[in-house]
Amino acid sequence: MKLYLEMFIVFFKIGCLAFGGGYAVIGLLQKEIVELKQWVDNDELTDIMAISQTLPGIIFVNSATMIGYRKKGILGATVATVSSVMPTFFLILILTFVIWGVTDNPIVHKAFTGILLGVTALILNSVKKTWKTAVKHYPDIILAVTATVLLLFTGLNVVLILLLMAGLGFAKNLYALKKEAEKLEAR
Structure with missing residues:
Protein backbone atom coordinates (compact mmCIF):
# COMPACT_ATOMS: atom_id res chain seq x y z
CA MET A 1 0.00 0.00 0.00
CA LYS A 2 2.89 2.36 0.80
CA LEU A 3 4.33 2.00 -2.72
CA TYR A 4 0.94 2.82 -4.30
CA LEU A 5 0.71 6.01 -2.24
CA GLU A 6 4.31 6.87 -3.09
CA MET A 7 3.59 6.30 -6.81
CA PHE A 8 0.48 8.47 -6.59
CA ILE A 9 2.40 11.33 -4.95
CA VAL A 10 5.35 11.16 -7.35
CA PHE A 11 3.26 11.07 -10.55
CA PHE A 12 0.83 13.68 -9.23
CA LYS A 13 3.76 15.97 -8.40
CA ILE A 14 5.34 15.47 -11.83
CA GLY A 15 1.92 16.04 -13.42
CA CYS A 16 1.72 19.38 -11.62
CA LEU A 17 5.09 20.41 -13.04
CA ALA A 18 4.76 18.89 -16.54
CA PHE A 19 4.38 22.10 -18.51
CA GLY A 20 5.39 21.64 -22.14
CA GLY A 21 4.42 18.03 -22.62
CA GLY A 22 6.38 14.82 -22.84
CA TYR A 23 9.77 16.13 -23.85
CA ALA A 24 9.85 18.72 -21.10
CA VAL A 25 8.95 16.10 -18.48
CA ILE A 26 11.87 13.79 -19.31
CA GLY A 27 14.16 15.66 -16.93
CA LEU A 28 11.60 15.45 -14.13
CA LEU A 29 11.09 11.73 -14.71
CA GLN A 30 14.83 11.17 -14.81
CA LYS A 31 15.32 12.99 -11.50
CA GLU A 32 12.37 11.45 -9.62
CA ILE A 33 12.05 7.96 -11.12
CA VAL A 34 15.69 7.14 -11.93
CA GLU A 35 17.79 9.11 -9.45
CA LEU A 36 15.59 9.44 -6.35
CA LYS A 37 13.25 6.42 -6.44
CA GLN A 38 15.40 4.11 -8.61
CA TRP A 39 12.30 2.45 -10.04
CA VAL A 40 14.02 2.18 -13.45
CA ASP A 41 17.51 2.99 -14.73
CA ASN A 42 18.46 5.54 -17.42
CA ASP A 43 18.41 3.00 -20.25
CA GLU A 44 14.98 1.70 -19.21
CA LEU A 45 13.62 5.25 -19.01
CA THR A 46 14.98 5.97 -22.49
CA ASP A 47 13.25 2.83 -23.80
CA ILE A 48 10.02 3.75 -22.02
CA MET A 49 10.11 7.26 -23.49
CA ALA A 50 10.77 5.89 -26.98
CA ILE A 51 7.84 3.47 -26.73
CA SER A 52 5.62 6.17 -25.21
CA GLN A 53 6.28 8.45 -28.18
CA THR A 54 5.13 5.82 -30.65
CA LEU A 55 1.86 5.13 -28.81
CA PRO A 56 -1.20 7.32 -29.15
CA GLY A 57 -1.77 9.68 -26.27
CA ILE A 58 0.26 11.86 -23.98
CA ILE A 59 3.92 10.82 -23.65
CA PHE A 60 4.06 11.50 -19.91
CA VAL A 61 0.87 9.55 -19.19
CA ASN A 62 2.04 6.63 -21.36
CA SER A 63 5.38 6.63 -19.53
CA ALA A 64 3.73 6.81 -16.10
CA THR A 65 1.46 3.92 -17.04
CA MET A 66 4.38 1.77 -18.16
CA ILE A 67 6.47 2.59 -15.07
CA GLY A 68 3.48 1.90 -12.80
CA TYR A 69 2.87 -1.43 -14.54
CA ARG A 70 6.55 -2.34 -14.24
CA LYS A 71 6.49 -1.68 -10.49
CA LYS A 72 3.07 -3.03 -9.46
CA GLY A 73 1.20 -4.53 -12.41
CA ILE A 74 -2.28 -3.40 -13.48
CA LEU A 75 -3.10 -1.64 -10.21
CA GLY A 76 0.25 0.21 -10.31
CA ALA A 77 -0.43 1.27 -13.90
CA THR A 78 -3.88 2.51 -12.90
CA VAL A 79 -2.56 4.51 -9.93
CA ALA A 80 0.24 6.04 -12.03
CA THR A 81 -2.13 6.92 -14.89
CA VAL A 82 -4.84 8.48 -12.74
CA SER A 83 -2.38 10.47 -10.63
CA SER A 84 -0.53 11.74 -13.72
CA VAL A 85 -3.69 13.11 -15.39
CA MET A 86 -5.37 14.59 -12.31
CA PRO A 87 -3.37 17.86 -12.18
CA THR A 88 -4.02 18.57 -15.85
CA PHE A 89 -7.70 17.73 -15.52
CA PHE A 90 -8.16 20.14 -12.61
CA LEU A 91 -6.00 22.82 -14.20
CA ILE A 92 -8.05 22.71 -17.40
CA LEU A 93 -11.24 23.07 -15.37
CA ILE A 94 -9.85 26.09 -13.53
CA LEU A 95 -8.40 27.70 -16.66
CA THR A 96 -11.65 27.25 -18.54
CA PHE A 97 -13.54 29.26 -15.95
CA VAL A 98 -10.88 31.81 -14.96
CA ILE A 99 -8.66 32.64 -17.93
CA TRP A 100 -10.88 32.01 -20.94
CA GLY A 101 -12.05 35.61 -21.09
CA VAL A 102 -8.67 37.26 -20.55
CA THR A 103 -6.42 35.52 -23.09
CA ASP A 104 -6.14 38.77 -25.09
CA ASN A 105 -4.84 40.61 -22.03
CA PRO A 106 -1.20 41.70 -22.65
CA ILE A 107 -0.11 40.65 -19.16
CA VAL A 108 -1.56 37.15 -19.59
CA HIS A 109 0.02 36.94 -23.05
CA LYS A 110 3.44 37.88 -21.61
CA ALA A 111 3.04 35.29 -18.84
CA PHE A 112 2.36 32.58 -21.44
CA THR A 113 5.41 33.74 -23.41
CA GLY A 114 7.52 33.32 -20.26
CA ILE A 115 6.12 29.83 -19.72
CA LEU A 116 6.92 28.96 -23.35
CA LEU A 117 10.54 30.08 -22.89
CA GLY A 118 10.83 28.01 -19.71
CA VAL A 119 9.42 24.97 -21.51
CA THR A 120 11.97 25.47 -24.30
CA ALA A 121 14.77 25.31 -21.73
CA LEU A 122 13.26 22.13 -20.22
CA ILE A 123 13.08 20.50 -23.65
CA LEU A 124 16.71 21.39 -24.44
CA ASN A 125 17.77 19.95 -21.08
CA SER A 126 15.84 16.76 -21.86
CA VAL A 127 17.53 16.51 -25.26
CA LYS A 128 20.93 16.77 -23.55
CA LYS A 129 20.08 14.04 -21.02
CA THR A 130 18.53 11.74 -23.63
CA TRP A 131 21.51 12.27 -25.94
CA LYS A 132 23.89 11.04 -23.21
CA THR A 133 22.01 7.75 -22.77
CA ALA A 134 20.93 7.11 -26.37
Whole structure:
Protein backbone atom coordinates (compact mmCIF):
# COMPACT_ATOMS: atom_id res chain seq x y z
CA MET A 1 0.00 0.00 0.00
CA LYS A 2 2.89 2.36 0.80
CA LEU A 3 4.33 2.00 -2.72
CA TYR A 4 0.94 2.82 -4.30
CA LEU A 5 0.71 6.01 -2.24
CA GLU A 6 4.31 6.87 -3.09
CA MET A 7 3.59 6.30 -6.81
CA PHE A 8 0.48 8.47 -6.59
CA ILE A 9 2.40 11.33 -4.95
CA VAL A 10 5.35 11.16 -7.35
CA PHE A 11 3.26 11.07 -10.55
CA PHE A 12 0.83 13.68 -9.23
CA LYS A 13 3.76 15.97 -8.40
CA ILE A 14 5.34 15.47 -11.83
CA GLY A 15 1.92 16.04 -13.42
CA CYS A 16 1.72 19.38 -11.62
CA LEU A 17 5.09 20.41 -13.04
CA ALA A 18 4.76 18.89 -16.54
CA PHE A 19 4.38 22.10 -18.51
CA GLY A 20 5.39 21.64 -22.14
CA GLY A 21 4.42 18.03 -22.62
CA GLY A 22 6.38 14.82 -22.84
CA TYR A 23 9.77 16.13 -23.85
CA ALA A 24 9.85 18.72 -21.10
CA VAL A 25 8.95 16.10 -18.48
CA ILE A 26 11.87 13.79 -19.31
CA GLY A 27 14.16 15.66 -16.93
CA LEU A 28 11.60 15.45 -14.13
CA LEU A 29 11.09 11.73 -14.71
CA GLN A 30 14.83 11.17 -14.81
CA LYS A 31 15.32 12.99 -11.50
CA GLU A 32 12.37 11.45 -9.62
CA ILE A 33 12.05 7.96 -11.12
CA VAL A 34 15.69 7.14 -11.93
CA GLU A 35 17.79 9.11 -9.45
CA LEU A 36 15.59 9.44 -6.35
CA LYS A 37 13.25 6.42 -6.44
CA GLN A 38 15.40 4.11 -8.61
CA TRP A 39 12.30 2.45 -10.04
CA VAL A 40 14.02 2.18 -13.45
CA ASP A 41 17.51 2.99 -14.73
CA ASN A 42 18.46 5.54 -17.42
CA ASP A 43 18.41 3.00 -20.25
CA GLU A 44 14.98 1.70 -19.21
CA LEU A 45 13.62 5.25 -19.01
CA THR A 46 14.98 5.97 -22.49
CA ASP A 47 13.25 2.83 -23.80
CA ILE A 48 10.02 3.75 -22.02
CA MET A 49 10.11 7.26 -23.49
CA ALA A 50 10.77 5.89 -26.98
CA ILE A 51 7.84 3.47 -26.73
CA SER A 52 5.62 6.17 -25.21
CA GLN A 53 6.28 8.45 -28.18
CA THR A 54 5.13 5.82 -30.65
CA LEU A 55 1.86 5.13 -28.81
CA PRO A 56 -1.20 7.32 -29.15
CA GLY A 57 -1.77 9.68 -26.27
CA ILE A 58 0.26 11.86 -23.98
CA ILE A 59 3.92 10.82 -23.65
CA PHE A 60 4.06 11.50 -19.91
CA VAL A 61 0.87 9.55 -19.19
CA ASN A 62 2.04 6.63 -21.36
CA SER A 63 5.38 6.63 -19.53
CA ALA A 64 3.73 6.81 -16.10
CA THR A 65 1.46 3.92 -17.04
CA MET A 66 4.38 1.77 -18.16
CA ILE A 67 6.47 2.59 -15.07
CA GLY A 68 3.48 1.90 -12.80
CA TYR A 69 2.87 -1.43 -14.54
CA ARG A 70 6.55 -2.34 -14.24
CA LYS A 71 6.49 -1.68 -10.49
CA LYS A 72 3.07 -3.03 -9.46
CA GLY A 73 1.20 -4.53 -12.41
CA ILE A 74 -2.28 -3.40 -13.48
CA LEU A 75 -3.10 -1.64 -10.21
CA GLY A 76 0.25 0.21 -10.31
CA ALA A 77 -0.43 1.27 -13.90
CA THR A 78 -3.88 2.51 -12.90
CA VAL A 79 -2.56 4.51 -9.93
CA ALA A 80 0.24 6.04 -12.03
CA THR A 81 -2.13 6.92 -14.89
CA VAL A 82 -4.84 8.48 -12.74
CA SER A 83 -2.38 10.47 -10.63
CA SER A 84 -0.53 11.74 -13.72
CA VAL A 85 -3.69 13.11 -15.39
CA MET A 86 -5.37 14.59 -12.31
CA PRO A 87 -3.37 17.86 -12.18
CA THR A 88 -4.02 18.57 -15.85
CA PHE A 89 -7.70 17.73 -15.52
CA PHE A 90 -8.16 20.14 -12.61
CA LEU A 91 -6.00 22.82 -14.20
CA ILE A 92 -8.05 22.71 -17.40
CA LEU A 93 -11.24 23.07 -15.37
CA ILE A 94 -9.85 26.09 -13.53
CA LEU A 95 -8.40 27.70 -16.66
CA THR A 96 -11.65 27.25 -18.54
CA PHE A 97 -13.54 29.26 -15.95
CA VAL A 98 -10.88 31.81 -14.96
CA ILE A 99 -8.66 32.64 -17.93
CA TRP A 100 -10.88 32.01 -20.94
CA GLY A 101 -12.05 35.61 -21.09
CA VAL A 102 -8.67 37.26 -20.55
CA THR A 103 -6.42 35.52 -23.09
CA ASP A 104 -6.14 38.77 -25.09
CA ASN A 105 -4.84 40.61 -22.03
CA PRO A 106 -1.20 41.70 -22.65
CA ILE A 107 -0.11 40.65 -19.16
CA VAL A 108 -1.56 37.15 -19.59
CA HIS A 109 0.02 36.94 -23.05
CA LYS A 110 3.44 37.88 -21.61
CA ALA A 111 3.04 35.29 -18.84
CA PHE A 112 2.36 32.58 -21.44
CA THR A 113 5.41 33.74 -23.41
CA GLY A 114 7.52 33.32 -20.26
CA ILE A 115 6.12 29.83 -19.72
CA LEU A 116 6.92 28.96 -23.35
CA LEU A 117 10.54 30.08 -22.89
CA GLY A 118 10.83 28.01 -19.71
CA VAL A 119 9.42 24.97 -21.51
CA THR A 120 11.97 25.47 -24.30
CA ALA A 121 14.77 25.31 -21.73
CA LEU A 122 13.26 22.13 -20.22
CA ILE A 123 13.08 20.50 -23.65
CA LEU A 124 16.71 21.39 -24.44
CA ASN A 125 17.77 19.95 -21.08
CA SER A 126 15.84 16.76 -21.86
CA VAL A 127 17.53 16.51 -25.26
CA LYS A 128 20.93 16.77 -23.55
CA LYS A 129 20.08 14.04 -21.02
CA THR A 130 18.53 11.74 -23.63
CA TRP A 131 21.51 12.27 -25.94
CA LYS A 132 23.89 11.04 -23.21
CA THR A 133 22.01 7.75 -22.77
CA ALA A 134 20.93 7.11 -26.37
CA VAL A 135 23.93 8.20 -28.43
CA LYS A 136 26.91 6.04 -27.58
CA HIS A 137 28.69 5.43 -30.90
CA TYR A 138 29.46 7.28 -34.13
CA PRO A 139 26.63 5.54 -36.11
CA ASP A 140 24.19 6.68 -33.39
CA ILE A 141 25.16 10.29 -34.14
CA ILE A 142 24.47 9.72 -37.83
CA LEU A 143 21.04 8.25 -37.05
CA ALA A 144 20.17 11.09 -34.66
CA VAL A 145 21.23 13.77 -37.16
CA THR A 146 19.38 12.00 -39.98
CA ALA A 147 16.19 11.81 -37.91
CA THR A 148 16.51 15.49 -36.99
CA VAL A 149 17.02 16.54 -40.62
CA LEU A 150 14.07 14.44 -41.76
CA LEU A 151 11.85 15.92 -39.04
CA LEU A 152 12.86 19.52 -39.65
CA PHE A 153 13.21 19.67 -43.43
CA THR A 154 10.80 17.13 -44.92
CA GLY A 155 7.10 16.61 -44.74
CA LEU A 156 7.50 12.99 -43.67
CA ASN A 157 5.17 11.73 -41.00
CA VAL A 158 6.82 11.37 -37.57
CA VAL A 159 5.69 7.74 -37.33
CA LEU A 160 7.42 6.91 -40.63
CA ILE A 161 10.62 8.56 -39.43
CA LEU A 162 10.46 6.63 -36.14
CA LEU A 163 9.88 3.36 -38.01
CA LEU A 164 12.76 4.15 -40.39
CA MET A 165 15.10 4.95 -37.49
CA ALA A 166 13.99 1.81 -35.64
CA GLY A 167 14.77 -0.27 -38.73
CA LEU A 168 18.14 1.41 -39.25
CA GLY A 169 18.99 1.06 -35.55
CA PHE A 170 18.05 -2.61 -35.65
CA ALA A 171 20.18 -3.14 -38.77
CA LYS A 172 23.11 -1.27 -37.19
CA ASN A 173 22.96 -3.41 -34.05
CA LEU A 174 22.53 -6.60 -36.06
CA TYR A 175 25.64 -5.68 -38.07
CA ALA A 176 27.55 -4.93 -34.84
CA LEU A 177 26.53 -8.31 -33.39
CA LYS A 178 27.64 -10.05 -36.58
CA LYS A 179 31.04 -8.31 -36.44
CA GLU A 180 31.42 -9.24 -32.76
CA ALA A 181 30.61 -12.89 -33.54
CA GLU A 182 33.19 -12.87 -36.33
CA LYS A 183 35.83 -11.50 -33.94
CA LEU A 184 35.05 -14.20 -31.38
CA GLU A 185 35.16 -16.87 -34.10
CA ALA A 186 38.54 -15.64 -35.32
CA ARG A 187 40.07 -16.07 -31.85
